Structure formats: structure tokens, C-alpha cells
Amino acid sequence: MTRPRDPQQDPELERALELVTRPTARPEFRAALRERFLAGAVESGPGASSRERPAHDAAPRRAERGPRRGRLVLLAGALATAAAVVLTVFLNRTRPAVWTVLDGTSATSVVVDGRALDAADRAVLAAALVSAREVEVRGGALRVRVRDEALLELSDGTRLSQMQLAAVGPYHLRTDHGSLAVATMPAFGQRGMRILTEDFAVSVTGTRFAVDVDEHGSCVCCLSGTLACTPATAQAPKPVPAGQRCFTARDRSPSDWGPAHAEHLRPVEQLPE
Amino acid sequence: MGRFYELYFERIHGFVRRMVGDDVQAEDVTQEEFVHLQRAIPTYDRSRELSPWVFTIATNKVRDLWRSQRHQQMVRSTSLDDGDEDGRALQIADVRAGALPQLEDEEMRARLSAAVDALPAGLRAAFVLRWHEELEFDEIGRILERNEAAARKRYSRALSELRRTLTAAGDALRSPGGNA
Numbered sequence: 001m002t003r004p005r006d007p008q009q010d011p012e013l014e015r016a017l018e019l020v021t022r023p024t025a026r027p028e029f030r031a032a033l034r035e036r037f038l039a040g041a042v043e044s045g046p047g048a049s050s051r052e053r054p055a056h057d058a059a060p061r062r063a064e065r066g067p068r069r070g071r072l073v074l075l076a077g078a079l080a081t082a083a084a085v086v087l088t089v090f091l092n093r094t095r096p097a098v099w100t101v102l103d104g105t106s107a108t109s110v111v112v113d114g115r116a117l118d119a120a121d122r123a124v125l126a127a128a129l130v131s132a133r134e135v136e137v138r139g140g141a142l143r144v145r146v147r148d149e150a151l152l153e154l155s156d157g158t159r160l161s162q163m164q165l166a167a168v169g170p171y172h173l174r175t176d177h178g179s180l181a182v183a184t185m186p187a188f189g190q191r192g193m194r195i196l197t198e199d200f201a202v203s204v205t206g207t208r209f210a211v212d213v214d215e216h217g218s219c220v221c222c223l224s225g226t227l228a229c230t231p232a233t234a235q236a237p238k239p240v241p242a243g244q245r246c247f248t249a250r251d252r253s254p255s256d257w258g259p260a261h262a263e264h265l266r267p268v269e270q271l272p273e
Numbered sequence: 274m275g276r277f278y279e280l281y282f283e284r285i286h287g288f289v290r291r292m293v294g295d296d297v298q299a300e301d302v303t304q305e306e307f308v309h310l311q312r313a314i315p316t317y318d319r320s321r322e323l324s325p326w327v328f329t330i331a332t333n334k335v336r337d338l339w340r341s342q343r344h345q346q347m348v349r350s351t352s353l354d355d356g357d358e359d360g361r362a363l364q365i366a367d368v369r370a371g372a373l374p375q376l377e378d379e380e381m382r383a384r385l386s387a388a389v390d391a392l393p394a395g396l397r398a399a400f401v402l403r404w405h406e407e408l409e410f411d412e413i414g415r416i417l418e419r420n421e422a423a424a425r426k427r428y429s430r431a432l433s434e435l436r437r438t439l440t441a442a443g444d445a446l447r448s449p450g451g452n453a
Binding site: 016017026033098127164165168 | 282298303304307311405
């Protein structure tokens with residue numbers, strides 16, 4: 001690649017700088033954003049810059065149009081305009097904050113990446129959660145909405161880690177301890193969510209459920225929809241349908257599948273629809 | 274639009290990631306950028322160069338993020354004015370004072386990448402826009418709301434700082450307690 005000459009003419013440094021590459025994105029983020037971007041693509045877009053696109057790209061075709069073709073082009077243009085309006089409305093819709101701390105929060109403080117924050121200062125807490133990797137709730141429950149995609153309630157003492165709740169791609173987090181209630185919202189779509197604990201992995205594509213972790217093991221109870229649970233002792237996931245649970249003991253005894261625990265589902269039921 | 278995406282996705286994400294220093298926030302800002310582009314493309318003035326327009330939007334998105342963080346007192350103040358001409362953020366040494374250390378490519382890459390990330394935001398932006406994106410200094414100046422000379426100076430200072438950091442690392446390696 002031909003690099004621009006820097007003002008200092010420092011060839012040694014420039015050779016070293018050739019090693020510095022752009023940070024790369026996660027492939028799944030790249031693919032998901034591309035899909036969304038192209039799904040919203042309007043035909044009137046520039047495609048490429050005047051620098052990067054031949055100047056004769058568009059103009060000659062206009063001169064070839066006859067009356068019939070002109071009507072077709074007008075019709076296509078009208079359809080494209082309508083599509084553009086719909087897409088613009090879609091893209092311009094009010095975008096919710098990434099994290100919103102909701103009423104129902106009774107926690108006194110939340111430790112975000114090792115930093116204790118006052119739960120009463122919701123704006124500060126919500127901003128901190130945007131890039132949080134680890135969260136621990138103290139003094140009560142924390143109820144939050146992630147974008148317009150999911151509601152979470154973390155009970156007192158719950159600790160989450162390995163959090164990756166990016167703009168696109170599946171959610172990923174680990175429940176180290178405590179109770180996590182989750183209700184996905186319609187905008188969650190097929191994004192997917194993976195929750196790990198010491199004892200199992202739960203895969204979700206849209207449902208309401210609770211994950212409870214203590215020193216004895218991990219339990220997932222499903223209120224609605226279906227999720228898949230893979231105990232640490234198993235090779236393949238098994239479905240956990242609505243009203244059912246999977247408990248995996250820390251001592252790695254066989255997992256216990258059965259009716260959901262009402263007390264585990266209670267926080268889920270209290271999350272707004 | 275597919276071609277546009279292929280041309281610009283890595284460039285935008287790379288720039289944003291360098292500026293915000295966090296994977297999650299970089300993805301959010303990159304997505305914001307493409308949403309904005311989707312909305313703004315119909316009104317794009319084709320007589321203008323595309324890349325400066327795209328990176329001006331990206332820079333503004335990064336500024337918005339920093340403003341919201343500052344407003345909420347979440348992070349120390351970060352600004353594209355960091356490392357500006359008053360030199361408050363940097364103490365530039367004699368950039369020719371020492372030879373660059375002889376390091377394996379991977380180590381050199383890691384040290385340089387960390388050094389780029391550690392540059393004050395204003396210098397970092399100028400460096401990325403010039404080195405990676407190969408924009409002209411007048412374009413960089415417009416993006417950073419400075420004049421061409423200031424953009425040129427920022428880039429020069431960014432290079433000086435990178436050399437200083439590498440030279441210091443080489444000195445450390447050559448010292449008795451170093452690893453070399």
C-alpha cells in the first residue's frame with residue numbers, strides 16, 4: 001500500500017507503522033449489521049464516492065429512456081420512494097437508550113466492573129452498564145431494560161460476568177451467583193441469548209425465564225416459550241418448555257428436569273409484558 | 274449499497290474502535306453511524322468527497338458518546354482537543370533521539386497498537402485518519418474542526434509521540450533489568 005508521506009519523513013517509523021492494522025470487528029457483528037444495512041438500503045444511495053465511482057455511472061442511462069420505459073421508471077421510482085419512506089420511518093424511530101434502569105429497582109448500589117455506583121442515580125448507572133462486563137447488585141433488586149429488546153431483573157446479590165450485549169449479535173453473559181429473571185421483548189427477534197453458569201449453558205431465542213445460581217448448583221425455569229439447556233455433564237442441549245425447569249447440581253449428579261419452581265418464576269412474572 | 278458497506282465498514286469500525294477504546298461501545302457507535310448514513314445518503318451532496326463526509330459523521334458520533342459520558346460524569350473528560358497545539362497532554366522528546374528497538378513483528382505490532390491507543394484523542398484521530406484512511410490534511414482539518422496546518426501538526430506530533438514511546442520501550446529493554 002502506498003502510504004501518505006508524513007511531514008517528518010521518518011522511514012524507520014513508517015516501516016514499523018506498517019505493522020499497525022485497523023482493529024477488526026467481530027465477524028458476526030459485521031454480517032448482522034450488513035444484513036440490516038442492506039435490508040434498509042434505498043436505491044437512491046450513492047453507492048460509492050465520486051472519487052471511487054466512475055463519473056459516467058448514472059448519466060448516460062437517462063438519455064436512453066423512452067415513454068413506456070419512462071412510466072416504468074416512474075413507477076419503480078415511486079415504489080422505491082415509498083420503500084425509502086417506510087425504511088426511513090423505521091430507522092428514525094425513537095431509539096431507546098441502550099440500558100434503562102426501571103421502576104421496581106430496589107437496589108442501593110450496583111458494582112459495575114469493580115466500581116460501586118449509587119442505584120438511585122439511574123442515568124449514571126445506565127451509562128455505566130453500556131460497556132459493563134461485570135455487574136453485582138447490592139441492597140435489593142435491579143430491574144433494567146436492554147434497548148427495547150429484553151427486560152432483566154437481578155435480585156440482591158446477583159453477580160453477572162462476561163457480559164456482551166452488543167448492538168447486534170446474540171447476547172452473552174454468565175450468571176456467577178444469584179437470580180436473574182429475563183423477559184425478551186418483540187424487538188429481540190431472533191437475536192439469541194446465551195447464558196452460562198458454573199453448571200450449564202442456556203440458549204434462548206425469545207422467552208421469559210429465570211436463572212438461579214447458588215452454591216448447590218444452577219436452575220433455569222421457563223415461564224413461556226422454549227429454551228435449550230446444556231448441563232455441564234451433557235454433550236447436547238435439551239429443551240426446557242414453558243412451566244418446566246432444569247436443575248444441574250454442582251456435584252455433577254444427573255440433572256433434574258421437572259416443573260418450574262414458582263418462587264423462581266415470580267420475578268419473571270413481575271417483569272412488564 | 275453493498276459496495277458502500279464493503280468499502281466502509283472496516284474503515285468506520287476501525288476508526289471508531291480506535292477512538293472509543295471499547296468493543297461494545299465501538300459496535301454501538303458503528304451501528305449508529307450506519308443508521309445515520311442510511312438516513313443521510315439520500316441528501317448526500319455528490320459533489321463532495323465521500324470519505325470525509327463519512328468520517329465527519331463518525332467523528333461526531335464519537336463526540337456524542339464522549340459528551341454523554343462527560344455529562345453523566347462517567348469518564349474523565351475526553352475530547353478531540355486533547356493533545357492540541359498547547360502541548361498540555363504531551364511532552365514531545367527529540368524524536369530522533371534513539372533508534373527504534375529491534376523487536377519481533379508481533380511484539381512491535383502490540384507495542385505500537387497500545388501506543389496508538391494511548392495517544393491523546395486529537396492526535397489519535399489525526400493519525401488514524403491520515404495513516405489508515407489516507408485522507409488529505411485539509412480534509413482531516415475539516416473533520417476535526419481545525420485548519421489544515423493544525424491537522425498536519427497533530428499528525429506530526431502523533432508520529433513523534435509514537436516514536437518516543439517506542440524508543441523508550443527499546444531503552445527499557447536494553448537496560449540491565451530489561452528483558453532483552
